[in-house]
Amino acid sequence: MPYGYNGKILRVDLSRGAISVDAVDELFCRKYLGGAGFVSYFLLKELRQGIDPLSPENKLIFALGPVTGVPLPGSGRNCVGAKSPLTGGYAKSEVGGFWGAELKHAGYDAIIVEGKAENPVYLWIHDEEASIRDASHLWGKNTEETQETIRAELGDSLIRVAVIGPAGENLVRFACIMNGLKDAAGRGGTGAVMGSKNLKAIAVRGHKRLQVAEPERLKEFSHWLLANQQLWNSFREFGTGAAMEAGAASGNLPIRNFRDGEFPDASKISANAIRDTIRIKMESCYACSVRCKKVVKVDEPYSVDPTYGGPEYETLAALGSNCLISDLKAIAKGNERCNAYSLDTISTGDVIAFAMECFENGLLTTKDTGGIELRFGNAEAMVKIIELIAKREGIGDLLAEGTARAAQKIGKGAIEFAMQVKGLEIPMHEPRLKAALGLGYMVNPHGADHMDSLHDTAFTKPGPPLDRVKSLGILEPLPADELGPRKVSLSRYVQQERIVRDCLVLCDFVPYDSEQIANILAAVTGWKTNTVGILRVAERTLTMARLFNIREGFSAADDRLPNRFFQPKRNGVLSTKFYDPEQLEKAKSYYYTLMGWDAKTGIPTPEKLQELGIE
């Protein structure tokens, strides 16, 4: 068994009520690493083409990486994957907290959940033992009640749960899976897959401490972090979402469903405002010194339970500026509700903004909304709609389908308001500002994703990000709106760097660079490796995900941005910037070329598959 792994994958067939363990060997671990690598492998290998993502034939994969659960900041995470009910393609999402580390300590490297339980169940995994338990009494409960009930009935308050609330049960296509109450495997609707299997939660407790190959070498990275606090101080002080005004000023902040460039209230919804008003503390994930997680408390006019943490940047923008809402307390309430119901806050915010634009354009009326004046800026409506979505009540049943499907049902040009790629709603970073970010949105196999894409503005001024770009041998200036081959090359590189993190599974907010990550992997596993070696795993992971999507009918035509990004913002910042379709297609084609995929079709060449050892 290699260091950093248990060598065991737990396989749970809920249809048969059967639990088994697959052994994985060192070659397998080294080839796919874990996390997104495992997800890509198992989805490609085990899923039958064309299945309904919400049928028992889908598989739900919880994958750890070699660093999961080791004593290192950023190591508390896991990856969740499935065929996405939102996109019909590859879904993967990473999540923090403590659950991943706990599962590693309980003796497994991954869980593959298959089939569908006849009645609601939850899994109980405890020190290399696993059982399927009845969850009838938990069905319909929110995440907090579920967690507390399980802890009480198993008599252990330190149990960690991965859990869905009503949104997952009700098959909301963008339902997430919560690790505890504050951390979401947000994107792609894996919570709906969990709900479709009648699986309410996976409760985990473990006492195993894994040996790592070089403990002293591993410690150096924690020490390095402490010695370089300036690199993550902003995260420690504010969490995400600091200086929202700067985002509004640059044009990065989505406003009114990505249509506008003016939002004078940005400062009201920033992490700085949160610190000064509703924040009660900061918390951390497993073993992490960064401590970037806000906890907020509100008493009126909404009661916001601090047990659900506080809103991240994505949530602040999605439920805030993108809905033209500047009521911080309402946003905090919306965040709390999303976490209680298990809803992805990004897709939720985009869906509500979509509905608001439909409403203001007369494509939806109060008849559809049950009387709600679903206009931009209506904070109360936003909070209410979240509940309706989670419960699939009224207009919520339509919106629970996500923007792409809802737009199709509404018709009348509603698709123009659906801000999504492949069905996954766009996160809170503006591609008209950051040219390569849009390329990343287009080509990421799981749809529009901001974590696995390049943020072009990061390195336009002197500082560590620009130093990093130069360290990669890209020496001439790269303006944010430029999208030539050099930018595409950097974009592909950054995507792979991020995918490496998703394989290990290591947090993106801990500022290790790729050389450090290779050394962390070496310290944990004892493998000699380097940047080139770990990037190859990312290349393999992305190419397998691409193959999965192709098998499900995706083509190069699905790698496209919404029309809105080919027009300028209606006012304010970026009212003259937009994509040139031809330039963007060229960039996409060059990205394919760099990946070893056909420049036109985006299909991986047989040679590239052989090179990467994909069968």
Add this chain to the structure above:
Amino acid sequence: MPYGYNGKILRVDLSRGAISVDAVDELFCRKYLGGAGFVSYFLLKELRQGIDPLSPENKLIFALGPVTGVPLPGSGRNCVGAKSPLTGGYAKSEVGGFWGAELKHAGYDAIIVEGKAENPVYLWIHDEEASIRDASHLWGKNTEETQETIRAELGDSLIRVAVIGPAGENLVRFACIMNGLKDAAGRGGTGAVMGSKNLKAIAVRGHKRLQVAEPERLKEFSHWLLANQQLWNSFREFGTGAAMEAGAASGNLPIRNFRDGEFPDASKISANAIRDTIRIKMESCYACSVRCKKVVKVDEPYSVDPTYGGPEYETLAALGSNCLISDLKAIAKGNERCNAYSLDTISTGDVIAFAMECFENGLLTTKDTGGIELRFGNAEAMVKIIELIAKREGIGDLLAEGTARAAQKIGKGAIEFAMQVKGLEIPMHEPRLKAALGLGYMVNPHGADHMDSLHDTAFTKPGPPLDRVKSLGILEPLPADELGPRKVSLSRYVQQERIVRDCLVLCDFVPYDSEQIANILAAVTGWKTNTVGILRVAERTLTMARLFNIREGFSAADDRLPNRFFQPKRNGVLSTKFYDPEQLEKAKSYYYTLMGWDAKTGIPTPEKLQELGIE
């Protein structure tokens, strides 16, 4: 001025007798690094298309790298480049000794020699001053006499010279440039270019000690070397050419002009035999602890002057087994003569083997050879032919043209015996044993080169080379005779790793890996960089060299091996192994693809040029 550089390129126009200095800035240094990178840049930028390599329009470039002259083992080297009189394309060759370090200490990073002096001259470069001096009295002299005369007349016995002997003067197309008497910039005929310019030598003396950015960090690499002597102990004990029997047994050793697989006398010409017989000591290059350079002395039947060092592996095989010669003393004499005349021992050996095969097949007769029985195994003839080549006397005048041109002149199928790629003679490693090595021979812009190519057998058994391959993420076995996409990818990677060394300019025998090299570069220059960053420079360097060749009329058709490698050896080892032409073409095409060159034509795509910042 960046650390590690003087920021000055000395430009010498011999036609006008003018000396000037070009300043280079940090961006330039970082983008091209030095050595092969500088050579590629200046050849592509400054040479007019279609010039005669032996005309005044050719330029001869001596380029240092950022590590040249710093206190680090492997740092005494420089690169020499020009349009090759042998291939008509890109020539570059690296050379050790002390001259490169001395030039750095004299205040320059490179010398570009242009034009042609009316009468023989030499350059004298001394602590940021340079002058052109008469060399009429040196013309015709061998390298030792030249060096000693210059030292005497300038009154400094520590002067280092880059020098040509009669072979360079006589425009032997494979004449080399000697750094002192023991180290050759061997390949591609740069010595003839030097001769064509009436430039006999470049004498250098410098006292400047360059600051490096992080001296303590740099020292760590010397310490690491000392602590890991097992990695280079064989070089220290034997130099190159140890255990020649093993090479004969595996089939790596070329025998009888690459035709045969049997050579029972291998042990007689090995470095082990040298140690036990004619060796008097080992020496080192500048600042190096490896000390891999043999010094031999022979009194009879040949007198071999120890001042010329001793034969390397390439020489032992080229003048030995490849000519079916097992007389070690004769080989040592041949080596001494090559160094005295400034002849590349590899091309010289291949040319002689070629002539022997022509002779044995009746394509050359004693009429052509002036009575010499030019048969395989005739050691005396081998030594004699070296002299004739250097002086272009008799048959030597024909052979001085190199195998490709000589074969054309001889006709009657002699081309089948010319073991060369693009006109550059094949070095002493058998591609029928090492599949990717042949690919490297084919695609290297300077022709068949063993230093910038992958040696497939290195990682077929457990040990550091295999660990290294695994560290690159290539985990499944790669047999030596396999040439699928994974091997091609590794082959391209290794080529780039080697080119990085040629840019820094760092010796290949000091076992730093690419991560260490990136860190060495960072320690010297203060630049943050990493493997990905330095490989990008290699990619740029190779692509510029490719462009240079294309401009000179080369096409994909020139990336081909001699027919002999598509047939088995006539007897002994590898008598069943040979290339499948179709497989090899596929591998070549995939190499092009990985380089971002057109898969069929091998022409770099406009996007790749933009990506690499090549105008």
